[in-house]
Amino acid sequence: MTEVPAAPAAKVVPALRPPRQPQEQAQSEFDAFYRREMPKVTVFLVNLGASVYEAADAAHEAFLTLLPDKWRDLEHPRAWLRTVAYRKYLRQTTTRTQPMDPVPDRPGGTCPVDLVLLTEQQKSVLDALGQLPPAEREAMAWKLDGFNHEQTAQALGKSPAAVRQAYMRARQRLITTLGLKKEAESGE
Structure with missing residues (x-):
């Protein structure tokens, strides 16, 4: 009988960190997009006539419609976001003029955004x-x-x-x- 040569020993390479999952990477990219664009969208809406509170609220609502898996499919996500935020602002101005939620530890329920x-x-x-x-x-x-x-x-x-x-x-x-x-x- 002929002996079968032993297979060479496989090199063991320590893994420093498991590769990122596509969903984690998409979430991370979306988070970076949010941090970069949120203040800009808010200022954009203030320039269009929104109060700081209304602008921040509309910008947040626009980001809620832009889910992490959806924003990458858009051809122009920055422009899309501003268009949606402006529409959200226009809709909210017909429903209220002042913030209704009281802010904890503030007398009279004032909003700290008004202190900008x-x-x-x-x-x-x-x-x-x-x-x-x-x-x-x-x-x-x-x-x-x-x-x-x-x-x-x-x-x-x-x-x-x-x-x-x-x-x-x-x-x-x-x-x-x-x-x-x-x-x-x-x-x-």
Whole structure:
């Protein structure tokens, strides 16, 4: 009888950490997306006229509809999120004007979000944004949030030319309203 040679000993490689499961990785990526985009969406909604409380509430509601397994399938998740958050904001303003839930350890049930401190300049800009017609305010809010005219047009279902025109009108009105034209002319 012929002897069968023994198989070579397998190398033992210690595993430092088991590979991440796809679901864990998706959740981790979603968490990072949430941390990065939540404050931006809130500011976006404030620029569109929401109070800080309303903006945070609508942004949270929008994120609830964007489940960790769904957001990766969207072609433009940032734009989608802002569109949904804005719709959530518009729906909530017809149902209430002030937060109804009391906050523990605060006299009178005030919301600590109302205590957000804005500089005088930020208040002036928000007031000026509030004076813009809706289409102009919308175009300016998207621009302030870092979207170009084409991206904004796609998200809003408008033509890039219409968005560009609304933005230019908004910009001109803001310059006039905030008195920036006088400062720019006197500085020359």
